[in-house]
Amino acid sequence: MEKEEVLKVYRHSLAHILAKAVIELYGKEVQYAIGPEIEDGCYYDFVLPRTVTEEDFQTIEDKMHEIIKRREDWTRKVISRDEALELFKDQKFKHELIVDLPADETISIYYTGDDYVDLCRGPHVDNSQELFSAAFKIKNVSGAYWRGDEKRDQLQRIYLFAFPSKDELKAHLAWLKEAQERDHKKIGTALDLFMFRETAPGMAYWLPRGWILYQELMKYSREIQGKHGYTEISAPLINNKKLWLISGHWAHYQNNMFIVPGITKGVNATDAVQGEEAPEQYSVDAEDTMAAKPMNCPNAMMSYKRTMHSYKELPIRYSEYDVLHRKEKSGQMNGLFRVQEFRQDDDHTFVTPEQIKDEIKDVIAIADEIYKTFGITYRAEFSTRPDDFMGDIESWNAAEASLKAILDEKYGDGNYEINEGDGAFYGPKIDLQIKDALGREWQCGTVQLDFQLPHNFELTYVDKDGVQKMPIVIHRAIFGSFERFIGIITEHFKGAFPFWLNPYQVAVVPIRPEHNEYAQKVAAELTKAGVRVESDLTDVNMRDKIKRFKQMKDPYILVVGDKEAAENTVSVNVRGSNKQLQGVALDKFVELCAKLNAERTLELPQEI
Template sequence: MVKEEYLEVYRHSLAHILAKAVMEIFGKENVQIAIGPQIADGFYYDFILPRTVTKEDYKTIENKMTEILKRKEDFTVKEVSKEEALKLFADQKFKVELINDLPEGEKITVYNTGDDFYDLCRGPHVPNAQELLSASFEIKSVSGAYWRGDEHRDMLQRIYVYAFPDKQQLKEHKKLIQEALERDHKKIGPALDLFMFDETAPGMPYWLPRGWKMFNALLDYWRGIHDKKGYEEIAAPVVNSTVLWKTSGHWAHYKNNMFLMYNEEADDNTDPDDIFKFALKPMNCPNAMMVYRRKQHSYKDLPIRYNETDLVHRKEKSGQLNGLFRVQLFRQDDCHLFVTEDQIGSEIKNIMSIANDIYNTFGLTYRVELSTRPEDFMGDINVWNKAEESLKNVLNEMFGEGGYEINEGDGAFYGPKIDLKMKDCLGREWQTGTIQLDFQLPKNFELKYVAADGSMKQPVVLHRAIFGSFERFFGIITENFKGAFPFWLSPYQVGVVPILPEHNEYAKEVADLLDKAGVRVEANYSDNNMNSKIKTFKNYKDPYIIVIGDKEVAERTVSINIRGTNKKLNNVPLEKFIEMCKQMNETHSLDVIDTID
């Protein structure tokens, strides 16, 4: 058994030990057990208990689990009939529900841990609890969770537990978790005055002046790359008639996630599908189809590459919102390419080239997944097979067979896709980029081009994003850089500190010259003392803080404090410093220059 598979068995077995411990502590007759799967760093189990579990209970539960492990009880499995299973779990309503939901003839297995605890489970488990004695586990937290994720069902207590093969691995993981908490963009963003949220607009970020400067620096960088690659930027309405979404097919698949506007003319006799007249757009695709459709195109025009950054809105459950990672209003770095079938391969390669350039700029790595046809797919299955084969051929050519993963059934409803899973400095993986191959929307919108032989043919559409959304990517890089962004991306790049009022005139000249050179600069001309001014800019994580005193004024130099270090560069010629800043902006340097040649 490979290590990862062993960890799954190991953690799943410990979940049964947790359930048994909770039953022994609270009394079997007082506990309803639900489910207890393993997860990335341990496992959880859901319960209904006679009272709320508090932090004071954690050690008691952990000690009881250790006590059970020391009994060295066997994990035994038994196949039972549906009737036997229902009788065995008659006093456990969640298990009864799960059993009743099983199709007729489904194999049902029950695992015993010792003689007094059994659970409905497919397994596998370790043969004996003694294999878990070296385990290092610790209760992480307790939270509420609705049964089967349904807010209308029972509220359960979910006990999360860290679980690793030894103490050192648990210690390292907790250290990583602490580091991740310190990097939480929901704390860093407001602390650096980048963005905020308010209950009057749940899941819809307010961009503050500093954050908006950074947002636009990111947008300018993105636009610069695409301008060089032959993309044309468009903008489209944020509100569209539901007719558009019905034509595209999104209405049938995505209506519940859309912000809808009632049809004022609707009455009791109105068809349910016509109750709503307009919707805030949840994606840009249909509008891009409309832009293409506005006039006739020739094969000589293709590929046509449109990029756009319009606002989109998606309705989410309140419990799913998570800072910039899960919002209801955002801007996708959206692109739609209209191509001939024989251009698919070359265009995907070009997209991957852009992805490499962008991720390398941020020092980020990624892996590739091919997501295939979902159950609720739209269109002809033969077209789907053709589309999937096209993507596989491209990926095989670029990465070799086995150089990417296949994620069965996770494609968009209108076509298969390539997903780019990005990894940050903590080793966390994020779904960011995607390339979706679409034969369906061109068909729905009756898109055509004049082929070389004079016939009318249907273009293929490539939907693609590299950031995923600006907001989400902003959150990811905030955590990745811990708020200390690369020079070119920082909201303000240079803070100017004149020591005394008589140094203000030269300080203003320095600030003006930096601004003229395209450097984002902020200066403090107040009567506050030097250390106070420096501290303010340090708290905002400005890459450079330049201090100006008598010597700097006399020699037309600057003295530089470098972010995150005790290193200082004294009496640097002003012109030299400006060139340094321009160089980092032009090259989108990941590192801040800390030496002067």
């Protein structure tokens, strides 16, 4: 059995041990529902005579260890539906599950010892002694609804971390602690980067410091794209339903769009009160219905279509940073990782068939350059035709063959993952999965080959033989959502961003008010060199000023007094270091900062 399968068996078996322990502790009136294995352990849902609290965790864990030490056999039996209904007649949730099973379903049960039985497909361990080396710990208890329906029974869900050994559990708990310390929502609040409010769910309020960081990312993106021949456009944020019908989004993406219904005003005379004007009545005008754009693609098609194009103009690259809106379920939103309003480093490039290979190779070269700047590695995934695809099979086959040939050449045959059926509805795609400091993977970059939207919008160009032909569109993003990427790098760098990206790069602290004039001179010299500076010229204790700037993770904090003013120098506190660099020439420090910005250096020099 493969390691992953063994782990699933361990975790699923521990879910049964958890249920048995809870029943022994809380009595036969316990109603137990379901207990599946999950990514880092398992959980079980119960209706209990009282609320389980953190003080109960150790008692439950001790009871689980006691049960495991009994070395009880696990016995599987296949029984009839009637036998199952009788066996679980006092367990309402099991009873309902049995009733809902298909008529031809094989019903199996597992006994752990003689006194605990569960409805389960398995597999499980043969004897509890196989779980001796397993390490587990209760994670938390949360509320849950039976079958996820808020109108049904409310349950207590006990989560369990579960691993084959104590070392693996210890490593996982350490990883979780590190992940909590890197939580971008906490860091974003501490650094005053962004906030969320219930008045705009899933839509970030970008605060001054965070907006500086955001703009620096966009500036970097524009700079790279400018070197590669991209041109930028901007288009309306809402469009008439007609556009989304042409693009196919109305059929494939309507549930994720914010709809703005058209309204027709009229008068209903029958509702008028004597002596008063008839009240105005409103009805939905389907022809005037609008939708906030979830994607930039259709507007890029419209921009291309405004005029006739020659093959000599292609490739035409339309980059776009407009705001997008996608409707998400409340439970799916997660800080910056999953939002309802965002921007992308989006692009739609119009090419001839002969240009596909070179253009996509250039996109991947851009990705290599950008991800390297952040010290991030990535891997490629190839996603093929989904079930709800649009267009003809031949075009899809051609598109998939083109992308596969590019991937084989770049990464080698078999050195990338293939996700069958996970492409966009209009074309296959290459997704770039980046890895953060905790080893987690995130899909950010994407390259999508599209033969369908140009057809839907009747796009053409005049080829060298004078014949009108249809261009092919490459949809492309590298950062993907700026919001998600900022969330990722906030956790990756733990809020200590590279010098070039940090909201404020240098903080200036005068020792006393009489040093304010020199502090302002220092700040002016840095600002002139394109360095982002903040100063505190108030009559507050110097140490308190330094502490505040350290909490904001400014890369360099300059302390200036009599000596520095006389010698035209600065004393430098370096982020991540406890030492102070004395007597650094101001012009030398300015030169260093300008160099760090120009080179977008990842590391922060500790010596100057």
